[in-house]
Amino acid sequence: MKLDQQKIAISVKNICKTYHLDGRGEDMLKYKFSTMFGVQPKVEKRSIKALQNITFDVKKGECIALVGKNGSGKSTLLKVLSKITAPTSGEARIVGRLASLLEVGSGFHQELSGRDNIYFNGALLGMSKAEISAKFDEIVEFSEVGDFIDIPVKKYSSGMYVRVAYAGGAFLDNDIFILDEVLSVGDKKFQDKCLANIQKLKNEGCTMIVVSHNQEFLNKFCDRMIYLEKGQIKYQGEMKNYWEL
Amino acid sequence: MNVTIIKPRKSQVDQIKELYSGRNLIWAMAVRDIKIRYTQTILGWLWMFINPLVNLVILVIVFSKIINLEVEGQDYTVFVITGLMAWNYFSTVVADVGNIIMNSRGLIQKVFFPKITIILSRLVVGGVELLATVLILIVIMIYKSQPPSFNIVYILLPLLLTTFLTLGISLWVGAFVYRFRDIVHIVPIVLRILMFLSPIGYSIVGKDEVWYKFNPLVSCIELYRWCILPHYVVAQPILPGVLIVLFLVGSGFYLFARMEQTIADHL
Numbered sequence: 001m002k003l004d005q006q007k008i009a010i011s012v013k014n015i016c017k018t019y020h021l022d023g024r025g026e027d028m029l030k031y032k033f034s035t036m037f038g039v040q041p042k043v044e045k046r047s048i049k050a051l052q053n054i055t056f057d058v059k060k061g062e063c064i065a066l067v068g069k070n071g072s073g074k075s076t077l078l079k080v081l082s083k084i085t086a087p088t089s090g091e092a093r094i095v096g097r098l099a100s101l102l103e104v105g106s107g108f109h110q111e112l113s114g115r116d117n118i119y120f121n122g123a124l125l126g127m128s129k130a131e132i133s134a135k136f137d138e139i140v141e142f143s144e145v146g147d148f149i150d151i152p153v154k155k156y157s158s159g160m161y162v163r164v165a166y167a168g169g170a171f172l173d174n175d176i177f178i179l180d181e182v183l184s185v186g187d188k189k190f191q192d193k194c195l196a197n198i199q200k201l202k203n204e205g206c207t208m209i210v211v212s213h214n215q216e217f218l219n220k221f222c223d224r225m226i227y228l229e230k231g232q233i234k235y236q237g238e239m240k241n242y243w244e245l
Numbered sequence: 246m247n248v249t250i251i252k253p254r255k256s257q258v259d260q261i262k263e264l265y266s267g268r269n270l271i272w273a274m275a276v277r278d279i280k281i282r283y284t285q286t287i288l289g290w291l292w293m294f295i296n297p298l299v300n301l302v303i304l305v306i307v308f309s310k311i312i313n314l315e316v317e318g319q320d321y322t323v324f325v326i327t328g329l330m331a332w333n334y335f336s337t338v339v340a341d342v343g344n345i346i347m348n349s350r351g352l353i354q355k356v357f358f359p360k361i362t363i364i365l366s367r368l369v370v371g372g373v374e375l376l377a378t379v380l381i382l383i384v385i386m387i388y389k390s391q392p393p394s395f396n397i398v399y400i401l402l403p404l405l406l407t408t409f410l411t412l413g414i415s416l417w418v419g420a421f422v423y424r425f426r427d428i429v430h431i432v433p434i435v436l437r438i439l440m441f442l443s444p445i446g447y448s449i450v451g452k453d454e455v456w457y458k459f460n461p462l463v464s465c466i467e468l469y470r471w472c473i474l475p476h477y478v479v480a481q482p483i484l485p486g487v488l489i490v491l492f493l494v495g496s497g498f499y500l501f502a503r504m505e506q507t508i509a510d511h512l
Contacts, residue, residue, distance in 0.1 A: 019510060083251060083357035085509045092251040106355035111281045123273035124356050126266055152284075175246070 008095065009176055009207040010058040010081065015090035017051040017076050017231075050076040052231045054090070060175075063208040065218040065239065068228035074211050077228070078178050081209070096175030096207070099125055101182055105165030110154035114145055117153055118168045127172055135171045142167040142193070162186050170197055176207045195220075215241055260502050264359045274366035279373060293377040297333050301325055301381070304446040316448045319474050320389055326382045327473050328445035331407045331465040333378055335414075336436050338371040342415040343422040343429045350512045360505045364415045368408060382473075394475045403468035410461050410490045416497025420504045423512050450480045461486040461493070 051073050058064050068074050079085045081092060082100035107121045118139055122132035140149050143163035145156070153161055163186060170177070182194060198221060202208065212218055218225070219239055227235035255263075283289045301322070308314040309321040316324045342364060349363055386393065422428045443462045457463050464486025467479045 079509070080251060083249070084354065086255070086506050087251065087253055089253055094249040094251065096246050098249070100356070103355050106351060109277060109281060111284050112277060116277065116280065120273050120277050123270045124352075124358055126269075126358075128269050 007060050008057050008093075009060040009062070010095075010209075011093040012054055012056050012081075013091050015051055015054040015077070015080060015087045015092060016049070017073075017080060017085070018088045019048045019050055021046040021048065050231050051080070051087070054231075054233060056226055056233065056236060058207055058209065060095070060207055061202075061205045062224065063202055063210060063222045065222035065225040066209055066211045066228065067213075067218070067225060072228040073231040074228055075180070076231075078180055078209070078211065082178060094176065097126070097173070098176040098178065099169060099172060099174035100178035101166070101169045101180065103180070104169055104182065105161060108153055108161075108165060111152050113151055114140075114143075114149040114153055114156070114164045118164065121165075121168045122172055125169070125172060125174075131173060135173070139164075139167040139171045142171065142197070159186060159190065163190055166194060170194075170201070174206070176209075177201060178209045178211075180211045181213075255506060257502055260359065260505070264361060267359050267362060270358055270362045271365045271369065274362060275369035275373075278366065278370050282370075293374055294381065296337075296374075297326075297329055297378040297381060300329055300333065304329075308446045314447055317450060317477070319477070320391060322385055323382070323389065323391060324448075324470070324474065325446055326378065326385065327469045328443075328466050330375065330378050330382070330469050331403065331462060332440065332443060332445045334371050334375050334407055335411050335462060335465070336440070337374060338367055338411045339414050339418065340432060340436055341367060342418045343432055346419050346422055347426070347429070347512070353512055354509050360419075360508060361416075361501060364412065364419055364501075367415070368412060371411065372408075392475070393473050394471070394477065396472045400472045403465055403472055406461075406468060406487065406490060407465040409494050410465060413490060413493025413497045416501040417493065420497065420500035423504070423508050444480075448480065453481070457481060458485065459489065461489045464490075 054073075054077060056064075066074050066077065076085070078100060080087050081094070082098065105121075107124045108117045109120070112120070115136075118136065119129065119132055123129075140146075143160070143166070145160050145164055148156065148160060149164075153164065156164070166182065166186070179198070186194070195217070198208070202221065208221075210218065210222060222239055224237065225235070225239050226233055283292060286292060288295070304325045305322055308325075314321070345363055345367060346360075349360075352358070353360065418428055418432060439460070439462065442456045442460060444457070444466055449457050449463065458481065463481065464483045467481065468483060470477050471479050
């Protein structure tokens with residue numbers, strides 16, 4: 001049992017996430033004051049249950065496909081796992097360093113050079129300067145920007161931008177990767193490169209959670225799938241074509 | 246291998262650990278902001294000096310040349326700069342904090358990082374701006390061949406006090422601004438009033454109004470002057486200001502740590 005637990009990279013137990021829709025300051029004040037004085041509040045509290053009792057485990061080195069329609073809670077789940085937002089209840093345990101490529105390049109600043117952005121992005125993901133330097137050449141080579149690395153990224157073509165952004169996240173030392181629609185970026189050649197990179201990460205024993213609407217891609221890489229619908233897990237198990245669910 | 250536990254509410258110990266593991270980000274963010282600030286400007290770094298210089302010239306002209314104010318036998322220009330060392334640092338950082346947090350929205354909703362980093366890195370940038378004011382002070386003191394007081398060895402005290410005061414107020418602003426954006430509009434008004442209620446361009450010797458007694462900025466300014474101006478006697482006790490600053494920092498940390506956990510859902 002103990003050995004089993006060591007092999008688990010992500011363990012999610014009964015995670016729920018409720019979003020309150022009336023987050024406006026004045027409503028909150030009204031609500032707080034009326035409850036304070038024992039008056040029935042006039043403002044009603046509307047809420048959305050974005051995640052309900054999500055429970056699953058991911059073993060170390062496993063690649064999980066997370067699928068579901070728009071609004072099914074995939075992004076919310078990824079945000080909870082990446083610590084961007086806290087769950088309303090439940091608990092998750094993550095063993096190892098997790099990097100989420102939720103939206104590649106979200107830490108990038110237009111005025112800074114590719115080099116500065118790669119370093120800043122690394123710091124954002126909790127890396128030290130030395131750790132980033134160790135990977136820097138690899139990142140530049142992968143992104144094929146060459147001498148442009150010292151030019152502000154606002155002058156990049158969108159292809160170059162995406163390549164630097166992807167490489168800046170994917171090439172840092174991490175144990176767990178969250179990939180959210182990373183393949184929707186770049187041209188065919190770059191996509192193939194990304195696929196090769198993902199395969200390499202997988203071979204190295206990295207754990208992955210992949211969100212994609214590309215079934216072919218998911219079938220190729222993922223060992224298991226989780227299908228979400230309206231914030232609940234509807235299916236969990238072997239890979240299937242998700243439109244059949 | 247490090248284990249992360251994700252729970253509905255983090256303990257403050259967890260948050261301090263997160264801040265420690267993300268400490269590289271404070272410098273990275275500060276360096277980024279300084280680099281961005283002066284790109285595509287003709288004057289570049291010179292802007293850092295222009296702001297305090299303009300403040301200085303206005304105060305000198307208004308108080309010294311027009312009103313003919315006397316300040317305890319001190320050189321007026323040097324007297325004003327010692328006040329500006331506290332005021333410029335405090336006011337530029339506090340005026341900025343609300344907007345920086347609102348503008349970090351894209352980052353906060355896409356990547357996890359300790360949000361207090363935003364404030365701490367702004368304090369670092371403020372420190373770099375302060376260097377410009379210090380350089381101006383040194384140049385003027387050399388020009389007027391006025392040596393500093395021996396108390397200059399204690400210069401870290403006012404520096405720390407001003408930093409902590411700025412930190413405390415920034416934490417308070419940060420803790421509420423994402424929910425009550427009114428704060429973005431209130432802060433500049435309060436700063437404008439505070440500027441006149443603080444002895445930047447004048448001395449408060451013999452004045453005992455209540456707004457000086459409970460204004461922690463007075464303690465910062467008086468301490469700076471005591472360290473730099475020769476034979477300067479502080480006009481009122483420093484301690485009340487220090488206590489207020491400690492309270493602001495303590496409560497600020499508490500409030501900010503609480504709001505940090507929900508900010509991504511509300512910004």
